[in-house]
Amino acid sequence: xxxxxxxxxxxxxxxxxxxxxxxxxxxxxxxxxxxxxxxxxxxxxxxxxxxxxxxxxxxxxxxxxxxxxxxxxxxxxxxxxxxxxxxxxxxxxxxxxxxxxxxxxxxxxxxxxxxxxxxxxxxxxxxxxxxxxxxxxxxxxxxxxxxxxxxxxxxxxxxxxxxxxxxxxxxxxxxxxxxxxxxxxxxxxxxxxxxxxxxxxxxxxxxxxxxxxxxxxxxxxxxxxxxxxxxxxxxxxxxxxxxxxxxxxxxxxxxxxxxxxxxxxxxxxxxxxxxxxxxxxxxxxxxxxxxxxxxxxxxxxxxxxxxxxxxxxxxxxxxxxxxxxxxxxxxxxxxxxxxxxxxxxxxxxxxxxxxxxxxxxxxxxxxxxxxxxxxxxxxxxxxxxxxxxxxxxxxxxxxxxxxxxxxxxxxxxxxxxxxxxxxxxxxxxxxxxxxxxxxxxxxxxxxxxxxx
Amino acid sequence: xxxxxxxxxxxxxxxxxxxxxxxxxxxxxxxxxxxxxxxxxxxxxxxxxxxxxxxxxxxxxxxxxxxxxxxxxxxxxxxxxxxxxxxxxxxxxxxxxxxxxxxxxxxxxxxxxxxxxxxxxxxxxxxxxxxxxxxxxxxxxxxxxxxxxxxxxxxxxxxxxxxxxxxxxxxxxxxxxxxxxxxxxxxxxxxxxxxxxxxxxxxxxxxxxxxxxxxxxxxxxxxxxxxxxxxxxxxxxxxxxxxxxxxxxxxxxxxxxxxxxxxxxxxxxxxx
Numbered sequence: 001x002x003x004x005x006x007x008x009x010x011x012x013x014x015x016x017x018x019x020x021x022x023x024x025x026x027x028x029x030x031x032x033x034x035x036x037x038x039x040x041x042x043x044x045x046x047x048x049x050x051x052x053x054x055x056x057x058x059x060x061x062x063x064x065x066x067x068x069x070x071x072x073x074x075x076x077x078x079x080x081x082x083x084x085x086x087x088x089x090x091x092x093x094x095x096x097x098x099x100x101x102x103x104x105x106x107x108x109x110x111x112x113x114x115x116x117x118x119x120x121x122x123x124x125x126x127x128x129x130x131x132x133x134x135x136x137x138x139x140x141x142x143x144x145x146x147x148x149x150x151x152x153x154x155x156x157x158x159x160x161x162x163x164x165x166x167x168x169x170x171x172x173x174x175x176x177x178x179x180x181x182x183x184x185x186x187x188x189x190x191x192x193x194x195x196x197x198x199x200x201x202x203x204x205x206x207x208x209x210x211x212x213x214x215x216x217x218x219x220x221x222x223x224x225x226x227x228x229x230x231x232x233x234x235x236x237x238x239x240x241x242x243x244x245x246x247x248x249x250x251x252x253x254x255x256x257x258x259x260x261x262x263x264x265x266x267x268x269x270x271x272x273x274x275x276x277x278x279x280x281x282x283x284x285x286x287x288x289x290x291x292x293x294x295x296x297x298x299x300x301x302x303x304x305x306x307x308x309x310x311x312x313x314x315x316x317x318x319x320x321x322x323x324x325x326x327x328x329x330x331x332x333x334x335x336x337x338x339x340x341x342x343x344x345x346x347x348x349x350x351x352x353x354x355x356x357x358x359x360x361x362x363x364x365x366x367x368x369x370x371x372x373x374x375x376x377x378x379x380x381x382x383x384x385x386x387x388x389x390x391x392x393x394x395x396x397x398x399x400x401x402x403x404x405x406x407x408x409x410x411x412x413x414x415x416x417x418x419x420x421x422x423x424x425x426x427x428x429x430x431x432x433x434x435x436x437x438x439x440x441x442x443x444x445x446x447x448x449x450x451x452x
Numbered sequence: 453x454x455x456x457x458x459x460x461x462x463x464x465x466x467x468x469x470x471x472x473x474x475x476x477x478x479x480x481x482x483x484x485x486x487x488x489x490x491x492x493x494x495x496x497x498x499x500x501x502x503x504x505x506x507x508x509x510x511x512x513x514x515x516x517x518x519x520x521x522x523x524x525x526x527x528x529x530x531x532x533x534x535x536x537x538x539x540x541x542x543x544x545x546x547x548x549x550x551x552x553x554x555x556x557x558x559x560x561x562x563x564x565x566x567x568x569x570x571x572x573x574x575x576x577x578x579x580x581x582x583x584x585x586x587x588x589x590x591x592x593x594x595x596x597x598x599x600x601x602x603x604x605x606x607x608x609x610x611x612x613x614x615x616x617x618x619x620x621x622x623x624x625x626x627x628x629x630x631x632x633x634x635x636x637x638x639x640x641x642x643x644x645x646x647x648x649x650x651x652x653x654x655x656x657x658x659x660x661x662x663x664x665x666x667x668x669x670x671x672x673x674x675x676x677x678x679x680x681x682x683x684x685x686x687x688x689x690x691x692x693x694x695x696x697x698x699x700x701x702x703x704x705x706x707x708x709x710x711x712x713x714x715x716x717x718x719x720x721x722x723x724x
Contacts, residue, residue: 064618065617086614086617086618087617087618087621087622091618093615095611095615097611099609099611099612099615101616101630101634112616113619116621117620143720144716147716148720149720161618161619164619164620
């Protein structure tokens with residue numbers, strides 16, 4: 001991996017390629033974009049994500065020049081471009097419907113933009129051939145758009161919009177018309193091409209998986225406003241609102257009353273930089289899968305005549321020796337190792353409070369929501385020890401998806417939550433079945449506390 | 453297999469007979485030896501020979517062709533422009549009124565259109581002749597063209613034009629290089645419609661025509677008032693033949709194109 005992480009948005013000296021300055025766009029009485037400010041930097045792959053009607057397409061059309069802001073300015077490379085018509089902008093767009101010209105061959109489609117510039121014939125030909133190679137379309141060059149498949153059409157549209165080497169490429173739901181498998185392949189192709197050409201991409205999509213896969217930063221929009229703009233991992237692990245948490249992926253929302261925990265030594269919440277499942281104690285427990293004493297006894301008395309003598313599990317030599325830190329946490333694993341500070345959440349009568357050390361103590365006494373991703377739960381039939389939070393529940397439903405299983409668990413008070421378990425073994429958790437009483441546990445940093 | 457019941461067969465025969473019997477009779481009598489239209493005296497093509505020598509008819513046919521050509525070209529340009537504006541200009545004040553006004557001459561009685569044009573030409577002192585007939589035909593053919601073209605433009609994917617603009621076209625270039633080639637079939641069929649409308653118009657032409665600008669329908673009509681001659685039958689048969697060949701060719705060409713397109717698309721899907 002590159003030594004320096006690509007994150008121009010953290011550098012205050014970086015000049016943005018695109019800047020929205022307090023842009024408002026109204027269509028009659030309807031406000032599509034409401035006083036929005038945003039900076040997008042060079043070489044970024046920026047995703048605008050939101051439900052239909054949130055204003056993301058309007059933003060893209062304003063960048064392309066098909067709409068002008070009612071108020072505010074849009075800058076491209078430091079220049080105000082509000083009054084520049086679309087044919088004079090160094091911005092190209094890949095349309096949702098691809099908008100290939102049906103009367104022209106693939107070659108002529110790609111050459112179309114180049115022919116509008118006063119270029120000589122040889123350089124147009126060279127550029128078209130280059131784009132055909134980049135998108136692996138060379139052998140289709142003489143066909144018409146209706147003579148090629150959907151995936152190829154999508155690549156022609158991309159080649160055509162990239163041919164003029166724009167400063168900025170806009171992609172309007174580019175993969176919406178492709179089936180799932182082709183879409184996933186194409187996502188990686190897009191990222192590859194973006195890296196090769198070094199063009200800034202802005203993609204509009206309502207598919208959160210697509211946005212998470214391709215984008216360096218994601219802007220989640222709702223009703224003409226930006227709700228959160230950040231990298232995909234921050235959006236996922238540290239959403240700033242219930243709306244964002246619910247829009248991206250699956251989430252369990254547990255409502256309750258917050259109270260600041262005693263001895264509030266202010267510790268910075270770490271959820272975004274250090275994903276919660278990497279807490280050392282959890283890693284330590286999974287590191288050595290070995291039979292327990294009951295299993296050993298069972299083997300020695302019953303199975304050894306058939307299967308032979310039990311082989312001692314080899315010491316995990318291939319694993320690095322535990323660091324002193326890890327050994328320390330392993331010893332402390334018996335007792336819950338919970339950092340101080342944060343919030344505790346009263347969420348149901350007669351149940352122990354939930355602990356979230358990354359909660360803001362200033363929310364003391366307020367109604368809050370704890371957002372927990374389904375994969376952050378551990379599910380077990382016995383009460384786990386040494387964990388910050390454990391709640392009892394009943395399995396209502398099990399969804400087996402092959403690679404993962406989703407357990408729908410009803411908690412006391414009737415709240416339904418989802419817990420996802422990766423099926424690492426072929427017979428997945430057969431011991432847990434419908435109507436079972438189970439324990440769901442999670443660490444003190446697994447969830448995110450969101451104000452109401 | 454009894455796909456046709458007696459009832460179906462009878463109604464089909466009657467219907468087609470109703471449509472085509474008059475024309476068949478006309479075609480048969482055009483080959484009649486006798487000068488008397490209703491008396492069959494044997495097969496002959498002599499009336500076709502006489503028709504070719506008839507200066508008056510040939511002159512009228514030439515006038516008609518000229519009028520039809522110029523008026524349909526003019527009507528196509530104006531009608532396409534009108535359709536483009538009506539479909540594309542978005543919502544401006546009075547849009548409904550304007551689009552209604554473009555289509556109104558479709559339902560206007562021809563006599564009224566012809567009379568009002570005549571009054572206009574007299575009013576502005578324009579001598580009646582080929583020019584006035586061309587103008588008159590343009591006026592009423594234009595609304596047919598704009599109906600045909602606008603129905604195509606409504607289903608036209610607007611993002612194609614936006615893509616052209618995005619790739620550096622001026623709005624006029626976008627129209628010339630992208631929109632026009634794609635809607636060309638509709639424009640051509642609009643032109644053909646205007647051409648045929650002009651060919652067979654009698655009422656408006658007779659209102660607006662002047663000396664030296666006698667079109668074929670006017671000529672035929674006035675000749676028939678003196679009695680139907682076998683030459684007229686021959687002339688009509690020729691016109692029927694031209695129209696039939698035209699219609700069949702057009703439908704064959706468009707059908708072949710559709711079949712080819714479907715085959716290409718299937719091949720493309722398999723290739724994926």
